[in-house]
Amino acid sequence: MSTATETPAQHGLTAHSHGAGTESAPGALDRFASFDVAAHPVPRGREEAWRFTPMSRLRGLHDDAPLDGGDYTVDVDVDPRVTATTVGADDSRKGTSTYVPIDRPSARAWRSAEKVFAVDIPRDTVIEKPAIIKLTGTSAERGAAGHLVVTAGRHSKSVVVVEYDGSAALVENVEIVVEDGAELTFVALQDWADDAVHLSHHHVHVGRDATVKHAVITFGGDLVRNGTTVNYAGPGGDATLLGLYYVDAGQYVENRLVVDHNTPNATSDVEYKGALQGKKAHAVWVGDVLIRKEAVGINTYELNRNLVLTDGARADSVPNLEIETGDIEGAGHASATGRFDDEQLFYLQARGIPADLARKLVVRGFFASLINRIGVPDLKERLMTTVERELAVVEELAADSSAS
Numbered sequence: 001m002s003t004a005t006e007t008p009a010q011h012g013l014t015a016h017s018h019g020a021g022t023e024s025a026p027g028a029l030d031r032f033a034s035f036d037v038a039a040h041p042v043p044r045g046r047e048e049a050w051r052f053t054p055m056s057r058l059r060g061l062h063d064d065a066p067l068d069g070g071d072y073t074v075d076v077d078v079d080p081r082v083t084a085t086t087v088g089a090d091d092s093r094k095g096t097s098t099y100v101p102i103d104r105p106s107a108r109a110w111r112s113a114e115k116v117f118a119v120d121i122p123r124d125t126v127i128e129k130p131a132i133i134k135l136t137g138t139s140a141e142r143g144a145a146g147h148l149v150v151t152a153g154r155h156s157k158s159v160v161v162v163e164y165d166g167s168a169a170l171v172e173n174v175e176i177v178v179e180d181g182a183e184l185t186f187v188a189l190q191d192w193a194d195d196a197v198h199l200s201h202h203h204v205h206v207g208r209d210a211t212v213k214h215a216v217i218t219f220g221g222d223l224v225r226n227g228t229t230v231n232y233a234g235p236g237g238d239a240t241l242l243g244l245y246y247v248d249a250g251q252y253v254e255n256r257l258v259v260d261h262n263t264p265n266a267t268s269d270v271e272y273k274g275a276l277q278g279k280k281a282h283a284v285w286v287g288d289v290l291i292r293k294e295a296v297g298i299n300t301y302e303l304n305r306n307l308v309l310t311d312g313a314r315a316d317s318v319p320n321l322e323i324e325t326g327d328i329e330g331a332g333h334a335s336a337t338g339r340f341d342d343e344q345l346f347y348l349q350a351r352g353i354p355a356d357l358a359r360k361l362v363v364r365g366f367f368a369s370l371i372n373r374i375g376v377p378d379l380k381e382r383l384m385t386t387v388e389r390e391l392a393v394v395e396e397l398a399a400d401s402s403a404s
Contacts (some may be wrong), residue, residue, distance in 0.1 A: 006379070010050055010334050010388070011369070012083060012241055017320075018249070019295045022341045023135070024156035025236060026039065027041050031102040031103075031258070032102070033100035033101060033102045033324070034101065034107065035101060035107060035110060036107065037107045037108050037145045037272075037337040038105075039106060040101070040103060040104035040107050041104070041273075042062065042064075042104060043055070043062055043065050043103070043316060045133070045328070049103065049256070050307075050310075051371040052254060052284040053223075053225060053254060053318055054223065054252055055174070057197065057223045057252065058141070058197065058199070058223065059143065059169050059197055059221065060104050061105055061108075061143050061169060061197065061199055062103075062104055062199070063104075063169050065143045065169075065206040066142065066143055067108060067109065067112040067144060067145040068112075068142065068144075068145045068325070069139070069141070069142030069143055069144035069169065069300075070141075070144060071137060071138045071139035071141070071142060071144065071168070072132065072135055072136055072137040072138060072144065072166065072170075072278050073135070073136050073138070073354070074135050074136075074151075075133075075134040075136070076131075076132070076133055076134075077131070077134075078119075078129075078131040078133075079127045079128075079129045079131065080121055080377070081119065081121075081125055081127060081364070082119065082121055082122075082127060082131050082158070083119070083120040083122075084118070084119045084120075084131065084133065084147035085117075085118060085166070085218065086115050086116070086117050086118075087115065087116050087117075088115060088116070088136060089113060089114055089115060089116055089136070089147070091116050091118065091149075092350070093116065093118050093120075093149045093151060093175075094116050094147065094149060094151070094175070095153070095231045096175065096177050096205075097149070097175035097176065097177050097203045097204075097205040098203075098205050098231065098362075099173070099175055099201075099203035099205075099229065101173070101201070101244075102201070102210070102227070102229070103201075103227070104391055105171045105199045105201075106171075106173055106199075106201045106227070107146040108145065108171060109146065109147065109171040109173050109199075109201075110147070111145075111299070112145035112171075113145040113146055113172075114145075114213060115131055115147070116147045116149055116340070117133070117146070117147070117148050117149070117150070118148075118149045118150075118151070119131060119133065119148070119150045119151070119160055120151050120152050121150075121151065121155060121156045121158040121160075121182075121184070122150045122297075123153030123154040123155060123156055123179070123182075124154065124156065125153070125156045125157075125338060126156070126157045126158075127156070127157065127158040127159070129346070130159040130160070130161050130378060131158065131159065131160045131161065132161050132163065132247070133160070133162045133254060133306045133336065134162075134163040134164075134165075135162070135163065135164050135165075135168075136164075136165055136166040137164075137165070137166035137167045137168025137170065137192070137193075137196060138166055138168075139167055139168070140167040140169045140193075140196055140197065141169075142169065143171065144168065144169065144170050144171070145170075145171050145172065146170055146171070146172035146173075147172065147173050147174075147175075148162065148172065148173070148174045148175070148188060149174075149175045149177070150174070150175070150176045150177070150280045151177045151179070151296070152176075152177065152178045152179060152182040152183075152184040152210075152212075153179055153182060153345050154179040154180050154181055154182060154207075155180070155181040155182060156179075156182045156184075156296055157182070157183040157184075158183075158184055159184075159185040159186075159187070159376055160184065160185070160186050161186075161187045161189060161376065161379070162174075162186075162187070162188050162189070163189045163191070164188070164189065164190045164191065164192055164198065165191045165192060165193070165220070166192070166193055166196070166199065167192070167195050167196055168192065168196050168197070169194045169196070169197045170197070170198050170199070170200075171199045171200075172198075172199075172201075173200075173203070174188070174200065174201070174202040175202075175203055175205075175282070176202060176203065176204045176205065176212070176214065177205050177207075178204070178205065178206050178207050178210040178212045178237075179207045179210065180207040180209060180233070180234065181207065181208070181209050181210060182207060182210045182211070182213045183210070183212075184210075184211075184213070185213040185215075185283040185374070185375060185376060186210075186212065186213070186214050186217075187217065187269075187337065187374060187376060187379065188200070188202070188215070188216045188217065188226075188339060189216045189217045189379070190209075190216070190217065190219065190220065190221060190224055190226075191219045192219075192220035192221035192222075192224065192404070193219045193220060193221075194220065194221070194222060194251075195220055195222055196222060196224075197221065197223045197224075198221055198223070198224045198225070198226075199225050200224075200225070200226050201226075201227040201228075201229070202214065202216070202226070202227070202228045202229070203228075203229045203230075203231075204228070204229070204230045204239060205226050205231060205232075205233060206230065206231070206232045206237035206238070206239050206266070207231075207232075207233045207234060207237065207393075208233060208234030208236055208237065209234075209235075209236035209237070210233075210236075210237050210238070211237075211238045212237075212238070212239050212240070213240045213282045213373075213374070213375065214228065214239065214241050214242070215241075215242040215243065215244070216228065216242075216243045216255065216356050217243070217244045217245070217383065218242075218243075218244070218245040218247075218253050218255075219245075219246050219325065219386055219390065220251075220349065221251065221253070221401070222250075222384045223225065223251075223252045223253075224252070224253050224254070225252075225253075225256075226253040226254065226255045226256070227256045227257075228241060228255070228256070228257045228258075229257070229258045229259075229260065230257075230258070230259045230260060230268065230358075231260040231262050232260075232261070232262055232266045233263070234263055235263050235264045235265040235266060235303065236265055236266065237263065237266040237267075237390040238266070238267045238268075239259065239266075239267070239268045239269070240268075240269045240270075240373070241257060241259070241268065241269070241270045241271075241272075242270075242271055242272070242274055242370060242373055242374055243255055243271070243272035243274075243285075244272070244274070244370055244371070244383070245272075245273075245274040245275075245283060246274065246276075246366060246386075246387060246390045247274060247275070247276045247277070247282065247283045247313070248273050248277060248278050248281055248283040248370075248390065249277070249279050249280060249281050249312075250279070250280050250281065251278075251281055251282070251284075252282045252284075252396025253274070253282075253283050253284070254283070254284040254286075254289075255272060255284070255285050255286070256284075256285075256286045256287075256289065257270060257286070257287045257288065257289070257302075258288045258289075259287075259288070259289045259300065259302075260290050260292070260297045260301060261289065261290060261291045261292060261295035262292050262294065263294065264293060264294065264295060264298065265296070265298065266295070266296050266298050267298065267299045267300065267394075268289065268298075268299075268300045268301075268302075268368055269300070269301055269302075269339075270287055270300075270302035270303065270304075271302075271303045271304075271370060271373065272285050272287070272303070272304045272305075273304075273305050273306070273307075273366065273367060273370050273402050274305075274306045274307070274315065275306070275307045275308075275309055275363060275366065275367075275387075275390075276306065276307070276309060276310075276313035276314070276315055276395075277308075277309040277310045277313060277390070278310055278312060278313060279310075279311075279313075280312060280314075281310075281312070281313040281314070282314050282315075282316075283306060283314075283315045283336075284315075284316045284317075284318075285306075285315075285316070285317045285318070286318045286319075286320070287302045287304060287320065288321075289302060289316070289320070289321050289322070289324065289331065289333070290322045290324075291321070291323045291324055291325060291328060291331060292325070293324045293325045294322050294325075295324075295325060295328070296327040296328065297327065297329060298328050298329065298331075299327060299328065299329035299330045299350075300329070300330070300331050300332075301330070301331070301332050301333065302319055302332075302333040302334075303333070303334045303335070304317045304319060304334075304335045304336075305335075305337070305366075306336070306337040307338065307339075307363070307366055308338065308339050309336065309339075309363075312338070313317070315337045317335040317337055318335075319333035319335050320333075321333055326358075347382065350376055357393065360388055360391055363387060363391055364384060364387065364388075367383075367384070367387055368384075370381050372382065
C-alpha cells in the first residue's frame with residue numbers, strides 16, 4: 001500500500017508534495033481526514049459541510065447502510081494502448097493521489113470497495129481517442145461502493161470520460177493522478193435515472209508542469225453530491241475545474257470543491273454553471289480555495305453562475321478564499337444567481353423568433369461557452385441535445401401553467 005493509505009488521520013487534505021501524512025499549516029478550510037470510518041462522526045445535517053443536504057434522502061449511505069450491492073455493469077471503450085481493468089483493493093495504485101477521506105461516506109467507500117477500477121495512460125504517449133468508461137446501474141435498492149483510479153503517465157496526453165446512468169445508490173472515490181508534464185481531460189457525465197443517489201469524491205493530484213481539465217456534468221438522479229479536491233505535486237501545475245448541472249423539480253444536486261494551492265507558481269480556474277426548473281429543484285455549490293504560505297506566484301479564480309428558470313427552484317452559492325500569502329499573481333471569485341432574462345426573450349421574439357425557440361437560444365448561450373471549454377468534440381452536441389431535452393420539461397410546465 002502507498003504512504004497515503006498508511007496515514008491513520010490528519011487535519012487537512014494531505015496537500016504537500018512531499019507526501020501524505022505531513023502536518024499542513026492550520027487554516028479555516030482544512031478538513032479532518034482519516035481512513036478510519038469510526039473517526040468520522042455520522043453527519044446529522046447540522047455540520048457546516050452538510051447543512052444544505054437533505055439527510056433523509058441519503059438512504060443511510062452516510063451512516064451504516066450496507067454497501068454490498070453490485071447491481072451495475074461497466075462497459076469500456078479505450079485505445080489499445082490504454083489499460084482499463086479491475087484490480088484488487090490492495091493494488092498499489094490505490095492511494096497514490098495522496099487523498100485521505102474527508103467525510104464518512106468517502107471513508108466508507110474506501111473501506112468497502114472490494115475492487116478498484118484502474119485506467120492507465122502510458123507515459124510519453126498521445127492518445128487521440130477518448131477513453132470511455134460507462135457504468136450503468138440496474139437497481140437502487142442496495143448501496144454500492146466504488147473506487148476508480150485514473151493515472152496519466154508523464155508527458156502523456158489523453159481524454160477520459162466516465163458515464164453514469166440507470167438506477168443506483170452509489171458511494172465512490174475517484175483518484176486522478178496527473179504525472180509531471182502530462183495533459184489530461186477528465187469528464188464525469190452523470191445522467192442517472194430519477195431514483196438514483198450518488199455520493200462521489202474526486203481527488204486530483206497535479207504533477208509538476210502538468211495540465212488537467214476536470215469536468216463534472218449532472219443531469220439526472222434524485223440526489224447527487226459531488227466533492228472535488230485538488231492539490232499539486234510541484235510548481236507549474238495547471239488545473240481547470242468545470243461543472244454543468246441541470247436540476248429538475250424535486251432534484252437535489254450539490255457540488256463542493258477545495259483547491260489547495262500548496263506549491264509555488266501553479267494555477268487554477270474554476271467555472272460551474274447550473275440551470276434549475278420546477279418546484280423544490282435545489283442546487284448547491286461551495287467553492288473553497290486555500291492559498292498556503294508557500295504558494296507564491298500562484299493565480300486562481302472561481303466562478304459560479306445559476307439560471308433559475310421557474311418559480312419554486314432554489315440555488316445556494318458559496319465561494320470562499322483563504323489567502324496565507326500576498327505574494328501571488330492573482331486570486332478572485334464571483335457568484336451570481338438570476339432568473340430567466342425576460343428582456344432577452346422579448347428581444348428575440350420581437351425579431352420573429354418563437355418563444356420556445358427563443359428560450360432554447362438563451363439557455364444554449366448560457367451553457368455554450370462552458371461546453372466549448374470542456375473541449376471534447378464527441379460530447380459537445382450530445383450535451384446540447386440533453387440540455388434541450390431538459391428544456392422541453394420546462395416548456396411543458398409553462399404550458400400547463402397557462403392552461404390552468
